[in-house]
Every structure is written in C-alpha cells, then in structure tokens.
Amino acid sequence: MSDTVPGTAFGTAADPATGHAPDPAPDLPPVPAGRPTATYRLQLTPDFGFAEAAGLAPYLRELGVSHVYLSPVLQAVPESRHGYDVTDHSRVREEFGGGDGLRAMAAELARHGLGIVLDIVPNHMTVPVPESGNAQLWSVLAEGPASPYARWFDIDWSDGKVNMPVIGDDTEPVADGGVLRYHDHAFPLPDTHYRLVDWRDGPGYRRFFDVSSLIGVRVEDPEVFDATHAVILSLVGEGLVQGLRVDHPDGLADPRGYLSRLRAASGVWTVAEKILVGEERLPADWDCDGTTGYDVLNRITGLFVEPSAAGPLTDLFVRETGAPRDYAEVVYTSKRYVMDLFFGAELDRLSAVAGAGREVLAELLAAMPVYRAYAVPGEPVPEASSAIVEEAAAVAAVRLPDGAPVAEAVEAVLRGPADAVVRFQQICGPVMAKGVEDTALYRWYPLSCLNEVGGEPDRFGGSVEEFHAFCREMPPGTMTTLSTHDTKRSEDVRARLAVLSELPGRWAQAVGEWSAKVSFDPLLDYLAWQNLMAAWPIGADRFFDYLFKAAREAKTSISWATPDPAYEEGLRSFVNRAIGECGPSIAEFTASIEPYARANSLGQKLVQLMIPGVPDVYWGNEITDFSLVDPDNRRPVDFALRRRLLAGGQAGTAGGPGNGAGSSWDAAKLLVTRQALNLRRRLGPAAPYIPLEADEHAVAFARGERAVAVATRLPVGLERRGGWGSRTLTLPHGRWRDLLSGAEHTGRVPLAHLLSHHPVALLERG
Known part of the structure; x- marks a missing residue:
C-alpha cells in the first residue's frame, strides 16, 4: 500500500x-x-x-x-x-x-x-475532532468497506456500519454542505457507512483501553x-x-x-x-531486547520497603477507609465494574466469535492474573499459557453457577477460532489496565509506593537474595527505569513513601492528627495524606488536579463518566484546608524523614543505573523530582537549574573545587547519576552481575571486574540498630576508588567507613 x-x-x-x-x-x-x-x-x-x-x-x-x-x-x-x-x-x-x-x-x-x-x-491512531484530521479514517467513514483504508482499522462491519460514539445531548446533527456536523465533530455525507451513537456506548471498532478517541490499527496486515x-x-x-x-x-x-x-x-x-506481573517473564520468542522497565521498577521499590509493615499499614488503611482487607477482592470487583461500564461491546464481539457465554467470558477475564495469555492461533498452546488460563478458569468457576461451560470457554479462547484467540487477548490487557491500573490501584493503597503499573500492592518488600536472583536473569538489553511518563508517582515520591514502611506507628499518629482536623471522603482521604506528604511542598492547584483524577479513577464517588459538581467543590475545599491547616505539620513530618528518604532515593537510583540492562533517566529525575501521575509528571523541566548544578561541579567527584557533594539532595542525586552513567560507558556491555555478601541493610554487587555498587536499604532500621557497627564488606581483589567520595579502598572494608560520605558507594577498580 x-x-x-x-x-x-x-x-x-x-x-x-x-x-x-x-x-x-x-x-x-x-x-x-x-x-x-x-x-x-x-x-x-x-x-x-x-x-x-x-x-x-x-x-x-x-x-x-x-x-x-x-x-x-x-x-x-x-x-x-x-x-x-x-x-x-x-x-x-x-x-x-x-x-x-x-x-x-x-x-x-x-x-x-x-x-x-x-x-x-x-496499536492505534486518533479519532480527532473534527474527524477530517485523520485522512484514512475519513475515507473509511465516507466509503465504508470499499475504502482503500478499510483494512487499516479493526472495525466490526457485521451490520455494514460502524458506530461512532459522539452524541452527548439533544442537539441534532446538522448537514452543512458535504459535511454532517455535531458540535465540533464533522463526518462525511452521505452518512451511508457510519452511525452516530451515544458517547457512553461502545464504538464499532477496537479502541485503546476505553478511549473511544483512539481507534485500533490492524498492523498485523503487512501492507x-x-x-x-x-x-x-x-x-x-x-x-x-x-x-x-x-x-x-x-x-x-x-x-x-x-x-x-x-x-x-x-x-x-x-x-x-510489556507489563509483567509477579514472576511473569517476557516470552522468549518475542524478537526484542526486553521491556521498558516496569518489572525492574517494582523490584527495586520492593528492595527499600520493610516487609513487616504489611500488617500495621494494612490495618491502618482498612481503619481509615473501610475498604476490604483483601486486595484480590478489590481487583475482582474493579475488573467486573470496568467490564460492565466500558467493555460491553468488546465482550459481545468476543462472545460472538468464541461461541461462548458472555458471563463465563467475563468471569474468566476477571480472573486473569496477567495482561496476555500468549496463545497464537493455529499453534500448540505453550504449557505456561495454558496454565495461566486454566488457573483463571478454576477461580472463575467458583463464582459461576454449577455446570457453567467454563472448560468450553477456555478451549475456545486458547484453541478455538483465530478471531476468538486473538480477541480474548486483546480485551484481556484493557481489562487489566482499566480494572487494576486505573481502578483497583486507586481503591486499595496501604502503601502507595507499591501501586505502580505491574505492581502488587499487597506484596510488601522483597529480600536481597530475591533481588540478586532477579538481576542475574535480566536480559542485558532490557530497559531499566524508576520514573516514566506513565508512573503513578515519581521515584522520589516513592522514596519518601517507602520510609513509612519503617515508621508505621509514627505515620498512623500523624494521619490521625491530620484527619481529626480535616476530612472529606473516607475512600480518598488516606490516599491524599500519603501523597500530600510525599510530594511536599505542592501547591493547591497541582494537588487538587491529582486528587480529582484519583477520585475519578477510583470510581467510588465520582468517575469520568459521572461528574458531580458538589463533590468537586467539596474536594477543592478539602485540599485547601488540608494544606492550610495541616501544612506546617506535614512539612515537619516530611523534614523529619528526609535523611531516610534521601538514602532511599540515592540507593534506588544507584541500583537502577548499575544493574544489567539499559538504564533510562526520565527527564528531570537526575535531581529530585516530586511529581505525581500524568499530566503532573509531564510538566516542563528546569534544565537551566540542572545545567548550573552540573557546570558548577556539584556533580563532580568529591574533593574537586566547589563540588558541593553532600550539600543537598539534588547535588547528591546528580552526582550519583552522572558518575554511574559515565561508568556505564566504560563498562563492557556484557559485564556480569555478581552479588556480594553484605549486611541486611545493604545491597551490594559487582559488574564484572571493574565496578562495585553498594546501597543502604531500610535506613530507619539501620539507625535503630545503632548503625553499621563492625560490619564489613569484602571487595573483589584490587584497589578501588569511590567515584562519589574520592576515597580509595581495598580488601575488607568497614561499611561505616565505606558509607561515611553518602548512603551509597560506587567503586571503580584502579
């Protein structure tokens, strides 16, 4: 073509x-x-x-x-x-x-x-307003299946017309020359090959998640x-x-x-x-170098979370919100909710091609634990794929009436008609994304740094041994990241939140004091306190925009489809009062945990930049960034500030003139970022990951024979214990220079000495 x-x-x-x-x-x-x-x-x-x-x-x-x-x-x-x-x-x-x-x-x-x-x-193109902004779509609307672009889009032509969901009031579309106009929308005349329907109705085409303004493209067609x-x-x-x-x-x-x-x-x-959940791994037959790094992000976050906090923080969350204690229950209800709200048309289409009952398919989708089953039409189903769907079927069967044809539905979506196999997987991802990412994660949040894409918020922390095992299996070309344009919170917001896992008692006391002064919606307030503290200082407008989006994503009081001006007014009042009346106390709490948050921030940054893979720095995050979910994290970046810090030597090797190392969190993070990235350029691309034995409050590893990274973890517990004491780290053979402090080390080094300048160390063999 x-x-x-x-x-x-x-x-x-x-x-x-x-x-x-x-x-x-x-x-x-x-x-x-x-x-x-x-x-x-x-x-x-x-x-x-x-x-x-x-x-x-x-x-x-x-x-x-x-x-x-x-x-x-x-x-x-x-x-x-x-x-x-x-x-x-x-x-x-x-x-x-x-x-x-x-x-x-x-x-x-x-x-x-x-x-x-x-x-x-x-995967998709936009359905712009006016629609003439997409020339290929305009041709399809004008000519229908006869259009030379009809094969571009994933459209249901079963009744000869495609539903376009744009109608939102009693205004009648008006013919204007050769165009049918409805408010700012425009469609070709005559209207032979499309049908305007209510904006709440499902479109007659596959879309991106529930976004009807993004139409699925049939990129599987070679032309x-x-x-x-x-x-x-x-x-x-x-x-x-x-x-x-x-x-x-x-x-x-x-x-x-x-x-x-x-x-x-x-x-x-x-x-x-590719979003991977839990122990899921990228299929070996996908011809790419790896993922964009959400799997790594969640593993790194877990490394800095205290597992024993699961009980007390979940107790606090349930007490503050009245939400269920069982996260799995929230995921299920959220997925069923979004299917009923958004995906009726997709379910109908899947049921028709699979020859299976709509309710059985809905329960099977609600039970799927991952975004895709990896079945390919006409090929033997991989054992792992079959196991995923069979396990989901067992869960679904419990919720369905006795005798429901669950096994038949499984057969249809794994080994049935090609269209059924494909469409089951194409709806599975959106149900996960909208049900979990954009609903459940806003409803269940005992510790919201765990509420990231692909994350498991009921899994608190992870051991150093598990992390080492994960890193040793990482594809060398996969991307690693801590922040993206789609993360719910920036890495430094999560670094602050991780500290709460070590201070659940103090945190509960602070939340109790703030909630006694200001309250609004029990299903939202506790999320507000976590993120207000972790993003502090933040203006009322920015914070209102975040909470307003969170409330609409949670869909418990309002949603994108069901606005409520009174709720919006109440939420704005809550934000203004929370900042005005509790701001000084929040600022004091945030300042009190800053040394621990700083340690987490530098530790996770060093780990991300030095483990296998290709590290990505999201714009601005080479210094501290306390952004929340988009569009907040797409705000302009002050590159002039970052240039001044770098040019002023504040990210240079310690010991140089005016390096300012340790003078601020910004300077320290820029120092870690610059030295680690430049060391990565000197490392061989296949430098092996070698775990080093260290204290429970440290994670240490070598990259080949040239680099060693050491990061403090769980700093509150380290302080309670009385510090590093006599604990040591044995370095590989040779003389090593810390690129962050300038100090030289060899052999067995006391951790108190190694980490006396910063809570992290980056060593290069001399």
Missing part, C-alpha cells in the same frame, strides 16, 4: 516507482552503534520541540547518556502534550519542527556523540505495517535513529509477529512496553 503514504519523514515525495524514501544524505557525523549504554527520556511538546532537545546535547553528553529517547514524533493532534494520538503516519510532527527540525536535531546530537531512540505507536512504519523505518535507514520503544504491544493481534517484522525491517535495539 505504498501509494497511501504520500511522503517521507521530511515531507518530500517518495520514489513513485518503489514507494521508498530517497537515499540518505551522507553528511551526518558518526553516532553510537549498537545497544545504548543509557537513555534520557524527553517529553516533546508543542513548546519543547526538536530545537530545544538539540540544545540539551552538551548537557546530556556530560551527564553520561548515549542516546536521547524521544516521545512519539509522528504527526499528532496539534495541541497534544503526549503524542500518542497520531493522525498521520506520513509526516514528522510540524509542531516540533517537522522533518527539517528533526534532521537538524539529529545532527547536533550526533556532533556530541548522542544517538536517538524513538517511541512508536503501532498496513508498511504504510504506518514507512517514516519510522526511513529514519532508521538514514542513520538518524538507532533504537525503538514499542508502545502497548499487548493491544496487537500478534505481538510476536509484529516484533519479528519490525526487527527484520529495522535491525536496531528495540524494547517493548
């Missing part, structure tokens, strides 16, 4: 004979080859485009990354702040500077030895793949892009096939945004 791609990456015409972009210009400087050593995520926006990214090149090179990792760059809704609402795969986004701006940015980055990793969106990837692959082919991040592969009909096709076409380092 090359004739459907009118241009190349830079808006110039493709060769009409081949449909491919012209040969690349040979004028770019060399850029890093192979796998990145580290990436830095930039969130491009209409006011932070390619020119601004290029201006960061000297800073990012000195910081120590090898590649700049960009949010989506294809043409999206003009005002979009995230870029996942693509409207045109044939153009680089004009608001960022277009193709010329991208080329200039790539040249400037390359001049400083930096490559580019792109975030790509294969659709070619058309939607022409620009991306031309950027790779011209040497401008050296890596790819694949958004939401679980939404694809055939993730394995897609990744195989992408690798064959690009040949570059590729990671997939």
Whole structure:
C-alpha cells in the first residue's frame, strides 16, 4: 500500500516507482552503534520541540547518556502534550519542527556523540475532532468497506456500519454542505457507512483501553505495517535513529509477529512496553531486547520497603477507609465494574466469535492474573499459557453457577477460532489496565509506593537474595527505569513513601492528627495524606488536579463518566484546608524523614543505573523530582537549574573545587547519576552481575571486574540498630576508588567507613 503514504519523514515525495524514501544524505557525523549504554527520556511538546532537545546535547553528553529517547514524533493532534494520538503516519510532527527540525536535531546530537531512540505507536491512531484530521479514517467513514483504508482499522462491519460514539445531548446533527456536523465533530455525507451513537456506548471498532478517541490499527496486515512504519523505518535507514520503544504491544493481534517484522525491517535495539506481573517473564520468542522497565521498577521499590509493615499499614488503611482487607477482592470487583461500564461491546464481539457465554467470558477475564495469555492461533498452546488460563478458569468457576461451560470457554479462547484467540487477548490487557491500573490501584493503597503499573500492592518488600536472583536473569538489553511518563508517582515520591514502611506507628499518629482536623471522603482521604506528604511542598492547584483524577479513577464517588459538581467543590475545599491547616505539620513530618528518604532515593537510583540492562533517566529525575501521575509528571523541566548544578561541579567527584557533594539532595542525586552513567560507558556491555555478601541493610554487587555498587536499604532500621557497627564488606581483589567520595579502598572494608560520605558507594577498580 505504498501509494497511501504520500511522503517521507521530511515531507518530500517518495520514489513513485518503489514507494521508498530517497537515499540518505551522507553528511551526518558518526553516532553510537549498537545497544545504548543509557537513555534520557524527553517529553516533546508543542513548546519543547526538536530545537530545544538539540540544545540539551552538551548537557546530556556530560551527564553520561548515549542516546536521547524521544516521545512519539509522528504527526499528532496539534495541541497534544503526549503524542500518542497520531493522525498521520506520513509526516514528522510540524509542531516540533517537522522533518527539517528533526534532521537538524539529529545532527547536533550526533556532533556530541548522542544517538536517538524513538517511541512508536503501532496499536492505534486518533479519532480527532473534527474527524477530517485523520485522512484514512475519513475515507473509511465516507466509503465504508470499499475504502482503500478499510483494512487499516479493526472495525466490526457485521451490520455494514460502524458506530461512532459522539452524541452527548439533544442537539441534532446538522448537514452543512458535504459535511454532517455535531458540535465540533464533522463526518462525511452521505452518512451511508457510519452511525452516530451515544458517547457512553461502545464504538464499532477496537479502541485503546476505553478511549473511544483512539481507534485500533490492524498492523498485523503487512501492507498496513508498511504504510504506518514507512517514516519510522526511513529514519532508521538514514542513520538518524538507532533504537525503538514499542508502545502497548499487548493491544496487537500478534505481538510476536509484529516484533519479528519490525526487527527484520529495522535491525536496531528495540524494547517493548510489556507489563509483567509477579514472576511473569517476557516470552522468549518475542524478537526484542526486553521491556521498558516496569518489572525492574517494582523490584527495586520492593528492595527499600520493610516487609513487616504489611500488617500495621494494612490495618491502618482498612481503619481509615473501610475498604476490604483483601486486595484480590478489590481487583475482582474493579475488573467486573470496568467490564460492565466500558467493555460491553468488546465482550459481545468476543462472545460472538468464541461461541461462548458472555458471563463465563467475563468471569474468566476477571480472573486473569496477567495482561496476555500468549496463545497464537493455529499453534500448540505453550504449557505456561495454558496454565495461566486454566488457573483463571478454576477461580472463575467458583463464582459461576454449577455446570457453567467454563472448560468450553477456555478451549475456545486458547484453541478455538483465530478471531476468538486473538480477541480474548486483546480485551484481556484493557481489562487489566482499566480494572487494576486505573481502578483497583486507586481503591486499595496501604502503601502507595507499591501501586505502580505491574505492581502488587499487597506484596510488601522483597529480600536481597530475591533481588540478586532477579538481576542475574535480566536480559542485558532490557530497559531499566524508576520514573516514566506513565508512573503513578515519581521515584522520589516513592522514596519518601517507602520510609513509612519503617515508621508505621509514627505515620498512623500523624494521619490521625491530620484527619481529626480535616476530612472529606473516607475512600480518598488516606490516599491524599500519603501523597500530600510525599510530594511536599505542592501547591493547591497541582494537588487538587491529582486528587480529582484519583477520585475519578477510583470510581467510588465520582468517575469520568459521572461528574458531580458538589463533590468537586467539596474536594477543592478539602485540599485547601488540608494544606492550610495541616501544612506546617506535614512539612515537619516530611523534614523529619528526609535523611531516610534521601538514602532511599540515592540507593534506588544507584541500583537502577548499575544493574544489567539499559538504564533510562526520565527527564528531570537526575535531581529530585516530586511529581505525581500524568499530566503532573509531564510538566516542563528546569534544565537551566540542572545545567548550573552540573557546570558548577556539584556533580563532580568529591574533593574537586566547589563540588558541593553532600550539600543537598539534588547535588547528591546528580552526582550519583552522572558518575554511574559515565561508568556505564566504560563498562563492557556484557559485564556480569555478581552479588556480594553484605549486611541486611545493604545491597551490594559487582559488574564484572571493574565496578562495585553498594546501597543502604531500610535506613530507619539501620539507625535503630545503632548503625553499621563492625560490619564489613569484602571487595573483589584490587584497589578501588569511590567515584562519589574520592576515597580509595581495598580488601575488607568497614561499611561505616565505606558509607561515611553518602548512603551509597560506587567503586571503580584502579
């Protein structure tokens, strides 16, 4: 379908004979080859485009990354702040500077030895307003199945028309020339091939989760793949892009096939945004280098959480909220709730192709513990996949009437018609995402640093031994992260929250005092106190926006679909009073735990940057960042401050003039980040992970024969014990220099000496 791609990456015409972009210009400087050593995520926006990214090149090179990792760059809704609402795969986004701006940015980055990793969106496009903003969709609405783009979209054509859920009031659509208008919406006339329905109704197409403004793309079709990837692959082919991040592969009909096709076409380092839960691992037959790092994030967070807090903090949560004590019960009710609220059309379609009862399928989906079963139509079902679905079936059977055809439903979704196998998995992910990520995690939160994507909030902490075992099995090319554009809380917010696991009594007393002064909604207040403290200081508007989103995601008092102005007014009053009346006490509490939170922050950062994989730094998080869920974590970053800190030597080796090491949390975190990233550039890409025996309050490991990382964990317990005492760490043979303090060590080193400057140490063999 090359004739459907009118241009190349830079808006110039493709060769009409081949449909491919012209040969690349040979004028770019060399850029890093192979796998990145580290990436830095930039969130491009209409006011932070390619020119601004290029201006960061000297800073990012000195910081120590090898590649700049960009949010989506294809043409999206003009005002979009995230870029996942693509409207045109044939153009680089004009608001960022277009193709010329991208080329200039790539040249400037390359001049400083930096490559580019792109975030790509294969699963969906946007349904813009007006709808004419998506040329392929407009053609389909006008011509129906006869459109040359009909195969692009995952549409149910069973009755010849596609439902478009836009109607929200009694206003009648009006014909205006050749267009049917409804408020800001516009549709082609005559309206032969579509039907306007209530906005609450399910659309006649697969969508991204419950977002009807994002329509599923059938990228499994080779011609659709070619058309939607022409620009991306031309950027790779011209040497401008050296890596790819694949958004939401679980939404694809055939993730394995897609990744195989992408690798064959690009040949570059590729990671997939695959959410893994618990002991789940990335399928070995997915042709990518690993995940985008949520599995690593949750493991690292657990390393800094005290397991014994599970009881007292769960007791406190239940007492404050009245919520069930059993997290599994909340997950089940949340998944059933979102299926009834959002996914009726998807369930009907699945039931029809599977030949199985809707209620049986709903219970099976509610019991699924992961985002996908990994069954492939026409192939033997992997034993692990079969076990996942069979276990879910056993749970579902308990909730269904005796004799319900559960076994038949399992057979249909694992070994039945291809459409049934595919659609079961394509709805499984959205039910998990909306039911768990966007509902249950806002309803059940004894310690909200555990409430991350893929996390298990009823699993408090993890042992050092378990962490070492996990790291030794990590794919060397997987991405590691602590913060992303989708995390519920930034890494430093979580570092503060983790301290509460060591101080449950003090925390309960503080919450009791604050709640006695100000209260509003028992199902929300306790979440508010946790995040108000952990993000402190935070303005009333920012905090209201966070809580308002949290309340709508929880769906216990209000939701996105059921607004309540009185509740909104009450929530704003609660926020203002909580900050005004309890602010001084919250500030005092936060200050009292800062030494412990700082230790957690530096410890988790060092661990993330030094374990196997490709570490990513989310923009701004090289120093402290106390952001909450998007859009809060997509706010502009003060790069001038970060440049001053770096240029002023405050992230240099201790002992140098004006290095300021230890003078602030910001300076210490920047010091850890810069030294670890630059050391990673000197390490071999396959340096083995070697656990080192250390105290229960430390995690220590070597990377090959050149680097050793040591981090303090559970600092409150360490202080209660009286410190490190006579405990030691035996270093591998050789002389070692701490890149953070400048001190030199060899052999058996007292931990009190090793960690006297910082709660972490980063050693390089001399």
